Amino acid sequence: MATAKKKLVQWEPTDVKKELLKQYPPKVARRRAKQILINEALENNTPEIVANVRTIPGIITMRGCTYAGCKGVIMGPTRDIVNLVHGPIGCSFYAWLTRRNQTDAGIDGENYMTYCFSTDMQDSDIIFGGEKKLAAAIQEIYDLFHPKAITIFATCPVGLIGDDIHTVARNMKAKFGDCNVFAFSCEGYKGVSQSAGHHIANNQVFTHMVGENNEEKAGEYKINLLGEYNIGGDGFEIDRVLKKCGITTISTFSGNSTYDQFASAHMADLSCVMCHRSINYVADMMETKFGIPWIKVNFIGAKSTAKSLRKIAAYFGDQKLIDRVEAVIAEEMPAVEAVCSEVLPRTKGKTAMIFVGGSRAHHYQDLFAEMGMKTISAGYEFAHRDDYEGRDVIPFLKVDADSRNIEELEVEKDEARYRARKTPEEMQALEASGYKFKEYDGILPDMEKGSIVVDDLNQYEAEKLVELMKPDIFCAGIKEKFSIQKLGIPMKQLHSYDSGGPYAGFKGAVNFYQEIDRLVNSKVWSYMKAPWQESPELSATYVWE
Numbered sequence: 001m002a003t004a005k006k007k008l009v010q011w012e013p014t015d016v017k018k019e020l021l022k023q024y025p026p027k028v029a030r031r032r033a034k035q036i037l038i039n040e041a042l043e044n045n046t047p048e049i050v051a052n053v054r055t056i057p058g059i060i061t062m063r064g065c066t067y068a069g070c071k072g073v074i075m076g077p078t079r080d081i082v083n084l085v086h087g088p089i090g091c092s093f094y095a096w097l098t099r100r101n102q103t104d105a106g107i108d109g110e111n112y113m114t115y116c117f118s119t120d121m122q123d124s125d126i127i128f129g130g131e132k133k134l135a136a137a138i139q140e141i142y143d144l145f146h147p148k149a150i151t152i153f154a155t156c157p158v159g160l161i162g163d164d165i166h167t168v169a170r171n172m173k174a175k176f177g178d179c180n181v182f183a184f185s186c187e188g189y190k191g192v193s194q195s196a197g198h199h200i201a202n203n204q205v206f207t208h209m210v211g212e213n214n215e216e217k218a219g220e221y222k223i224n225l226l227g228e229y230n231i232g233g234d235g236f237e238i239d240r241v242l243k244k245c246g247i248t249t250i251s252t253f254s255g256n257s258t259y260d261q262f263a264s265a266h267m268a269d270l271s272c273v274m275c276h277r278s279i280n281y282v283a284d285m286m287e288t289k290f291g292i293p294w295i296k297v298n299f300i301g302a303k304s305t306a307k308s309l310r311k312i313a314a315y316f317g318d319q320k321l322i323d324r325v326e327a328v329i330a331e332e333m334p335a336v337e338a339v340c341s342e343v344l345p346r347t348k349g350k351t352a353m354i355f356v357g358g359s360r361a362h363h364y365q366d367l368f369a370e371m372g373m374k375t376i377s378a379g380y381e382f383a384h385r386d387d388y389e390g391r392d393v394i395p396f397l398k399v400d401a402d403s404r405n406i407e408e409l410e411v412e413k414d415e416a417r418y419r420a421r422k423t424p425e426e427m428q429a430l431e432a433s434g435y436k437f438k439e440y441d442g443i444l445p446d447m448e449k450g451s452i453v454v455d456d457l458n459q460y461e462a463e464k465l466v467e468l469m470k471p472d473i474f475c476a477g478i479k480e481k482f483s484i485q486k487l488g489i490p491m492k493q494l495h496s497y498d499s500g501g502p503y504a505g506f507k508g509a510v511n512f513y514q515e516i517d518r519l520v521n522s523k524v525w526s527y528m529k530a531p532w533q534e535s536p537e538l539s540a541t542y543v544w545e
């Protein structure tokens with residue numbers, strides 16, 4: 001029979017961990033051991049993991065840089081802001097349209113996403129300074145496009161030579177008068193990963209844009225959707241569902257976003273946090289400064305989508321909205337359930353591994369669970385302990401030299417514009433009924449006992465894990481894709497979605513079920529043998545042997 005991998009997987013989590021660490025020098029093994037955890041989060045004691053620390057030199061990490069987190073992740077999906085990279089052209093080229101954050105230019109048609117703006121620094125700029133070139137580039141953008149805002153991103157050399165990008169930005173803003181110009185000190189080396197870039201980006205977005213437009217917005221049940229980046233059109237599907245429910249999205253941070261959305265975000269009545277990792281501090285700042293409460297939502301998974309919609313409806317507490325949400329769920333679910341039960345006999349009992357940057361390694365477990373699949377190992381590239389263990393650990397997080405490097409904004413109540421969205425009694429009543437504000441319990445409580453959670457997984461460990469635990473599917477990014485497929489395991493990119501998506505909401509769930517069904521039931525990868533595995537004629541010895 002042609003079952004290339006008859007699976008009798010018998011692994012003990014402790015053995016797997018031992019195997020992963022075996023090849024490392026003792027010092028490296030000791031450090032990695034703290035980032036590899038066997039989940040025992042069934043009782044009340046969530047185990048502790050080390051996260052958000054430097055990658056050990058020599059290890060091939062999956063992480064990106066701080067500039068990637070700022071320019072690519074947070075600001076990349078904005079459509080009517082011109083994002084100008086101050087640096088060598090490579091930094092721009094590799095951040096140009098590679099994240100699959102989709103956009104719809106809307107009726108105004110203003111969309112700069114397809115452009116690539118760079119100061120294209122040369123050796124002479126590094127030696128003599130690049131400020132003049134930067135100012136000239138900003139001027140050129142202004143003359144050509146007259147955008148609402150121009151933002152500037154520092155790359156590594158800019159930090160090294162000390163160009164004062166903030167002063168250049170301030171001067172140009174004053175000169176133009178009708179264009180908001182500000183900069184990000186997001187040099188690639190600034191933090192241990194792209195997570196630092198999220199923080200730097202959001203601080204500046206909050207300082208320079210949020211609250212700029214005090215006009216009242218039309219619509220009922222106004223929310224901000226924080227941490228949704230419209231990868232593969234996820235945001236479009238979420239927008240469709242929210243709109244159908246009669247919920248008004250004032251802003252999305254930052255999928256398909258506009259300048260005005262950021263400027264008006266303080267007019268919303270509830271912030272809904274999708275990706276906790278990249279944006280939870282914005283939710284906190286919105287609450288402190290403007291009085292907008294926040295909740296955690298998840299639109300990955302049909303059941304999670306329904307749950308999140310109900311949670312939003314319960315917050316507003318209006319029967320009209322509650323009924324509308326129920327009607328939408330009732331209308332959407334049959335199509336989802338039909339596909340789910342169709343694939344279930346083929347997907348049930350299969351296993352997955354998910355290693356993505358932050359939130360997705362957690363969120364996608366819901367989708368797999370709907371298909372009867374178990375996530376046996378997962379982890380984040382760059383998330384923090386709170387994303388593993390829950391927000392309760394935040395007061396106990398160790399502040400090290402790297403995290404101290406990233407500014408924490410001191411935000412105060414805006415006396416003029418702060419508005420409590422609910423009375424203390426209303427908030428208490430909601431909480432008494434089990435409603436949870438500002439809560440995220442992290443990935444660990446949702447994973448089975450004995451599952452293996454790895455922070456900042458690297459190339460070597462990824463291959464080892466697959467070899468030992470033989471999942472039916474491995475989810476990560478482009479850097480992992482081909483090495484995993486060569487091991488005979490289907491690989492799904494959950495950063496870019498390969499060329500697929502959306503996977504959020506109801507229609508997204510259907511897409512996901514169908515695609516994963518095809519992947520886990522295709523034997524094509526297991527039939528693949530590399531030429532040297534089939535006929536290893538070529539052999540050699542080292543000279544010293």
Ligand code: CFM
Binds near residue numbers: 099496
């Ligand atoms: Fe949040 Fe993201 Fe993610 Fe992220 Fe990212 Fe991304 Fe990601 Mo790639 S913001 S943490 S920095 S959910 S780009 S849309 S897929 S690593 S898991």
